[in-house]
Amino acid sequence: MMNFLSQCTSGGCGAKIGPNDLAGLLSNLPKFSDEKLVVGFDTSDDAAVYQISEQLALISTVDFFSPMVEDPRTFGRIAVANALSDVYAMGGQVLFALNLVCFPEKMEKQVLSEILIGGAEKLKEAKASLAGGHSIYDHEPKYGLAVTGQVDPNKMIHNNTPKIGDSLILTKALGVGLIQSAVRGGMASEETEKVAIASMERLNKYAAETMADFSVNACTDVTGFGLLVHALEMAGDTTTLVIDSEQLPLLPDAYHYAEEFLATAAGQRNREFIGERIDLTSVTPAFQEILFDPQTSGGLLLSVSAQNAAKCLEAIQKNDPVARIIGEVCEREEDQEIIIL
Known part of the structure; x- marks a missing residue:
């Protein structure tokens, strides 16, 4: 063929x-x-x-x-x-x-x-x-x-309506774009590519069905604009999202490829869009690439009531075990839409 x-x-x-x-x-x-x-x-x-x-x-x-x-x-x-x-x-x-x-x-x-x-x-x-x-x-x-x-219009979830105090849950691991760059360059192992493909093939149907039982105030799927741009849309005009980079679920070898400067063109476009709106001086260059990396068929980013977040995560992990709580929603801090720890 x-x-x-x-x-x-x-x-x-x-x-x-x-x-x-x-x-x-x-x-x-x-x-x-x-x-x-x-x-x-x-x-x-x-x-x-x-x-x-x-x-x-x-x-x-x-x-x-x-x-x-x-x-x-x-x-x-x-x-x-x-x-x-x-x-x-x-x-x-x-x-x-x-x-x-x-x-x-x-x-x-x-x-x-x-x-x-x-x-x-x-x-x-x-x-x-x-x-x-x-x-x-x-x-x-x-x-x-x-x-x-x-x-049901009364149960519809928007991408930019998080509430202060919410926890942020990400249901799929990051790094798809970086791994695909490595595949094109002949650098990725067969196992790494296999895991990335399984993630991309995974329907968000199961996480969505699970989140319906909890107080989800905002939700978006993380795709070509990368985690950071989609999170920026979620923050809107009234909140600041605090993201803990150490809690981000990553696909195998994705961080290694980021360290090897396998940046993508789409990731660069995402970086240019963010500009100086987010302070990334404390974030390593490799983690910056992870944050900007375009995700094909990425996971859902949920803003969930803090009192239900742990139970929501546990329920989602039954079908999507890589899901993690990656941060929280806070009051807007000056002009900072997102803070990366």
């Missing part, structure tokens, strides 16, 4: 347009008000939410990218796990999805078949229906989903 990974200049969530460029583009769009659109793109939340009734709202999101792994079926699984995460982060249930496919005309069609089979496997695991899709020929293969979910 043709090496389809070699056809791509970038892959996974590391291919995302940088947050600086994206913010500039979105600011120029004309505004249209619809009172039923209760969540749009203006708050940088994880998905759009459209209210149908007092007890029902639809969640809509879309995500696709080029490959970051060699095996087509594995790529399909990762792309779907990643696309579904926005619904889970909003506290919603996935209903159905549409395939989005870009594929080179000259590439073996068996490759595309394997991608779609992998994606369908994950949709089946999520108990979500595949309802169709759209495909075009392109110079590079790309795959993802347009996803529709549902949520």
Whole structure:
């Protein structure tokens, strides 16, 4: 089978347009008000939410990218796990999805078949229906989903509504981007790559179902903008997130690769977006790369009531054992949105 990974200049969530460029583009769009659109793109939340009734709202999101792994079926699984995460982060249930496919005309069609089979496997695991899709020929293969979910508007979870005193829980280990860079450079061990792939394939469905039983005040999925930018969005205008770098769950060898300066282009874009808004002078260069590292199909970042945090973590760890409490939410300290210990 043709090496389809070699056809791509970038892959996974590391291919995302940088947050600086994206913010500039979105600011120029004309505004249209619809009172039923209760969540749009203006708050940088994880998905759009459209209210149908007092007890029902639809969640809509879309995500696709080029490959970051060699095996087509594995790529399909990762792309779907990643696309579904926005619904889970909003506290919603996935209903159905549409395939989005870009594929080179000259590439073996068996490759595309394997991608779609992998994606369908994950949709089946999520108990979500595949309802169709759209495909075009392109110079590079790309795959993802347009996803529709549902949520009770009264139980919807935003990404920027943490409460002072909350604990922060991260459900997956960091370092996917760094490990994929090492894989491309022929430096990563087979075992390290295997663990990273298993993490990317992992649905956030299980953590989301568990968190529904606890007082979760804010939630987001950590993807291409890295932990630090997503945490910055969570802090909003009124709180400061204090993150303990020693408590961060890391994938095997991720810190070693960061020490070897295997920085990613997307990580650099995330760093440029943060600029001087966060004081990183006390953080080692390697840990800085971990904080900026783009995560493909990363975990959920939860802001949970402190009195329930330990029980919530214990429950989540039954299915996602790497989950950790990584910090807390505090009153805003001057202009510091995030403090790294």
